[in-house]
Structures are given as C-alpha cells and as structure tokens.
Amino acid sequence: MLGRKSAGAAQVQPTAPVPARTIRFTTPVVETPGIFILTGWLWRFLRALMLLPAQFPVAVSALGASIAAYHFGGWISLAVLWSVVDVVLLVWWRRWPRSFREVVALRALATWRRLWVYRRHWQPVLVVSGLAESYLERQYLPQIRGVSCSAWADRVRVRIVAGTSPADFEKRVTELAHGFGAPSCRIEVRGPRDVVLEFPRYDTLADPIDALPIPEVPDLAALPVGICEDGEPWLLRLHGTHVLTVGVTGAGKGSVLWSAIRAMSSAITAGIAEVWAIDPKRMELSYGLALFAHYAADAETAVALLEAAVAAMQERAERYAGRQRVHVPTVRDPFTVVVLDEVAFLTAYHPDRDIRRRAENAIATLTSQGRSVGFCVLAALQDPRKEVLNLRNLFPDKIALRLDEASQVDMVLGEGARDRGANAHLIDPELPGVGFVKLEGSPVPVRVRAAFVSDADIDHMTAEAAPTGVEG
Template identity: 50%
Template structure:
C-alpha cells in the first residue's frame, strides 16, 4: 500500500493511504501557515490609518473646515453652526447671482471637477485601463497609469495622466475611442503635456458647436481698441471665444463646397469694422466667383472680380504699396503700428485657386503667383495680411501654402488633405476635418485650427454672418462717410 502526506492542520502532516496508485511513492505537501486573525486585523487597521493620513494631507482645507465646524458644534452648539452655514450659502448665492462668471470659474468648475474625479474617473479608471490595454501586468502585479488632476469646462473634461514608464502618447491615441466609450464621453483626444511622461485626456461630454452661432456683436466704437492679434470670430469647442490673429501673419482657409469659408471671411470683416471706420484698417477684396464678397462690395476699400486682369492688378497694387512702406520703414522701425497714414491692409481673396491654377490665361497666373509669393514672404512686417480661401489644398493647386503661417481646415473631402493644410500629424492629433457633417446647420463653419501656444489642433466654429448682417455692416460704415 502506498502512502502520501495530507495536510490536516497548519502545523501537522500525517501519512494517509493513497487511493490513486498503490505503488506510487509518497508525496509531501508543504505546511500552510495561516495568519492569525489578530494580525490580519492589525494589517487592515494600519492600511486604513495610512489612507486616512494621506487623505488629510491631500485635503487640508476640507479637513480644517470640517474640523472647525465640529469643534464649534461641540463647544457652542449646533445653532451657531447652522447660522454660519446659512450665511455662507447666502453669500455664495449672491455671488452666483451677480457675478456668475467668476463664481463658475472659482467655485463651480473646481467643485464639478472634484465630483467627476471621484465618481467618474477614479471609479472607472481600473477597468477602463485594463480593457483598453493601457495597464501592465508583471509578476502577478498590476501597474496602472495615475490620474494627477481633473479640470472641467461647460462641455469638456481634461484629465492629466502620468503614463507608465515606457509609454508614449501615440499608444494612447490608438485607444482614444476605447477611452471615450469607457468614460461616457462623445469624443476623446490625446494632448501632449509640457512635462515628459504626462499627457492630457480631453474628453468632450457634449458638442458645444452643434448649433449655428449668430453673428458676434460689432463691439467697441473705438477703432484703436480693436486687437488685430485676437479678433473674435466664433467659438472654440471648450466654449471660449475663438480669436484669430491677423497682425504679423497670413491666413489660409481650406474647405469643400458649403464648408463655411464665407463665415470666416465675413467674421473677420465684422471684427475689423470699428478699425475700418476709424481709418486704421483697409480691406481689399478679390472674388473670382462674384458671389461671396460681391454681396458686400461697398464695405471694401478696393474690390475686383474682373477675370481679365483686374484682380491681378489689385494684387500688384498691394505689392507696390508693400515696397513703398518698406522703403519708408527700413532702418526706422521693426514693428508695424497701424495709423491713418499707414493703415493695416487686409487683402481677402476668395477662390484663391482660380488665380494660382484655374485661370485660363497663363501670363495672368504667373503674375498672380509672383505677387502672392512676394506678399506672403515680405508683407507681414509692413502691415499687409493675405487672407485666402480655397477648396483644394494640393500643391499643384497652390504651391505657396506653407507661406501661410495660420491655416484653417474646414470640412475636407479626404483625410490626407488635413495634413496638407495643418501640417504632418494633424489628423493623428485629432483634426478629423473629413468627418465634419456636410449638413449646413451642423457643419458649416466648423473646422480645426492650430493655435500659436499649442501644436495640437483645436476644433472651432465661425459665427454665421447673414445677408442682413452684411447689409447692416455696410450701413454702419456709410454712417461715418
């Protein structure tokens, strides 16, 4: 008869008959040591105390407030505490009623950020990381990225994450769709952080750009108060105002038919109106199609839609003005300041591709290319800005697109065109311009732009300027004439 060891108690092994094979050698099983209940309780108690200490260290203001209220309740009574709480609630209510914006930014958003941090992101973090493939297992241990901070706006949450060692933002971009569904967001974008090893998750809860925007108010009557480096023309996805720079840059707007290029053009004109009225800004218009800018031709200081050469003549007139200013400013100043004698000149060209590729006259195309190349390379320093709009951004259509520092991608037909407009890698960073809705109500004026302070594209929507608004703008300028 064979024998084998069987564990009967944590410290006692006995020999028992084998039932499987009578000729099998005896087997030995190591004893199992069970932690005493007192030690188990001690370990859990120590863990709870450590977690409590960490909570107290991370939330000193909350702990101090609760502690003071508890002390007052114990020493004085609950009546005084109730009065203090009611007074604090009244103060917060008055603050919210009369100064809502400051209340929202200093109280509302931080409170909501903390709430979503605890109930949404921390609660779902471990299963979402595991199912998305962003967690790591080694030696029976689980390693997870760490949430460092959560900020919120009206429509968007931003989560600062410390990645695991060896991870890169590109890995997270591959799982952006998983993260969006995991956290109940409509869209998730991965944004690089300023510190290595960190990134931002930008989770869009609802689309702030789903509805068309009415034309923005003209604003101040003082033309000198118009900021040429931050003209308001629409809204950003986070709910803030979209401001576009014209001073010291050139702007290229690319979008398919019906994408809303006219909204951007007329939005810029509307933002410039007080400065135009004061004589500090001049706007020249070129419209080969004779449909978009022609409706408000009275607004422009100079205008042309003559396909037989008038448009090219206007471009060359801008080049001549540029050379005159360069001759006067050379060696005198390096910074342009708009004055009545030397106003800031904005040259708007709708359907730019007609001048560079589609014009049937070869000589006119060459002259237009030469004038545009000269203006885009030398015009910024003397206060001349080119704003061009086109449908096709390919090199064979416009070979000087890289001379436009500011580029806007509205709805495009192909994904490859996004990188043509915004630069390599823009599509991977979330500029999905080919997925913008072709329905005018939901997609016209929606696009992506790269801002000066970040390489990541930002989703924006230009306000819609109607025919009635354009007529009112012309009347506004006629009043000062």
C-alpha cells in the same frame, strides 16, 4: 577473400542517430502565505486612509466636524451645525454665485466625476485602448493625479507609466473620448510623465453665433470673430501674419471671412485699414462691394489686383528700408488685407498656365514679404493638397473647418494635429463655422466657431463703414 569482405561488411552496422534528450526545467510554484496577502491588503487600506485628507480635504473635514458635533452635543448639535452650513452656502450662492460655482460647485462636481466616471472606468478603458503596460506578469496603469472641472470640461491630470510617452495617448484620443462618454478628448503635456486629458462634458459650440458687435477701436492683431470651445472669445490675428482657411463647401468659410471684415470695419471707416477682395464665385464677397478699396472677380483682373498689391507692398518696403522696422497703420500706410476667396481657382483650376503662374508668384511674394510692412493675405480654400496650393506653408496661421478626409487635417494644421484631437473630418455638417485653429508658435489646436454674419449685418456694415470709393 570475397567471403571475408562480406563477413566484415556484415559486421559493420550503420550508426543510428541518438535522439537528443530534452531536459525540462520547471519553475517551482510557491504559494504566497495568506498572512502576506492580508498584510498587503491592510497596508493598501491604511495608505488610502492616510491619503484621504490630501485627496478629499473638504469631504474629510465635513465628516470630521460632523463626528465631533455628534460626539459632544448629540443629534441636536449635529442638526444645528448643518443648518448653519446650509444657510451660509445658500447666502453665498445667492450673493456671490460666481465664486460659489468655482469654489464649491465645480469642486464637488470634480470629486463626483473623479470617483463615478474616471476612477470607476479607468482600468477597463485604458486596458482595452492599449494604454496599460505589462512587465513580468504585472500590469502597470497610468495614475490619476487629480481631476478639475470648468464650466464645460473635465481636466484629468495623469502620471504616465515610465517608458511610455504622451504620443501614446495622442494616438488614442478617440478611444479615450468614447470610453469616458465625452464628445472629444485633447492632450496637454505639462512636463515629464505629466499630461492632462481634457474631456468636454457637452458641445459648447452646438448653437449658432450671431454677428459680434463691431469694436470701436479694433485691435488688428486680435479681432473677435467667434468663440472658442471654453467660452472665451476667438481672437483672430491679421496684422503681422497671413491666414489660410480650409473647408469643404458649406463648412462656413464665408463666416470666417466676413467676421474678420466686420471686426475691422471701424478701422476701414477711419482709413487706417483697407480690404482688397478677390471673389471668383461673384457670390460671397460681392454683397459687400462698397466696403472694399479694390474688388476683382474674373481671373485676369484678379491677377492684376494681386500684382498691384505686390507693387504697393514693395513701394512701402522701399520707403521703410533703413527707417522703420514695424508697421503702424496710418491713413498714408493703411493695413491692407487681401481677401482671396477660392484661391485654388487661380492657382490650380484656371486653364491658362500663365494666369496660374502669375497668381502663384504674386501670392508667394505677398505671403513671404508682406507681414512686416502691413500686408496680410486672408485666403479660403476647399482642397488642401499641395498640387492645388503648394504655398500653404507660407501661411503661419491656419483654420481647418469641416474636411473630407482624416489625412487632410495634418495637411492643414501640421503633422500630428489629428492625434492631438483636431478631428476636423468628423465635424457635423449641421455645424457650419466650427473648426480648429492652429496659431503660430503653438502646436495645440483649438476648437472654435465663427459668428454668422447675415445679409442684414452686411447691409448695415456697408452703410456705416464703407470707404469713399471702390476701384475695380
């Protein structure tokens, strides 16, 4: 019996697993016939020729006219044609230089920049920066739709690849600027798959700006305080809003404050505007003490001044209730600007908790209720963190001068401002007064520089535009 079991056990062999058979599918490689490749090249060449008149109408017209002149009259006819053209261009340039620059010079520059700078470097820059897309082993690039030039910048209109978004470009502004040799790059969205890349050719704000002339009849909603990067005046709105200026020490906050005061000094003289100044450092605003209706330096007096401003605002609102919705500056109800330098001293750094609480409450009341009755808070700050000033969202208009960290840009100007080109953390320390402005209702930051108001300018202002008296 035992022998049978042993024999049976000997006959049963364990079944070894059979290895799985791997089936490989290979895609056959079919070489494209040469005739198809040549046909593709020929089609692209013919299409480029057909598009030339639309892309470069002036150059194609000039070439066509030259060929026709040579064909019908030989070299003499061609020489006469170009001599006449040269004389016409010379007279145009001398007689109407502005229109010549816009119609001829800038268009010629745009054509040159399109071919030599952007078209030549387009593919490598976009591939390296990660803006080229691939699908089924085929590369898709955004297409240049046109290039235009202003006196200071190139504007490259681009059709982006389907499936991508302008945010992809906004995250690559630094790479694009360096790739095309520009100081900076900003993105403007024109429509679906339609964006404009703006590349300055040089820094228009590199030179300091002297104090601007004082307007005889100032517009309190558009005060000239400096210039924008495109050469247009920087008009700061005070009436109907509140403004927060943020920047490290030496960034030029004083230039913004004094340029705004200077621009409205005619209104101060006329009595339809007044400035209540708070100057914890006792250095920035005290030099123009005679310009201010009220002035405070120490913490207790400063908080009392803020609370007095709140009381005056509420008294005016009580009189306006049911009678008037829009404030019009008058001698009885002047436009009141509370200039608050180093606001963090009152809201975060002062050791007395009661002082900090009262200051925050007064500032919050002014910024939330004062716009409609003619009260404005113009504040300056070094550190934009919420633990320093948690009221920054109550300031509709914000100015970011030179900052310490990249993250602070979005704290001041709002989320995504740095992606749109507002690199306030990269501003050269040798450029005080340069910054970025985000206006109410506009997500696009604008690069600006405030004018420098010297001590002599302030002396002249206090002599010419000082109110009758200053209260402490």
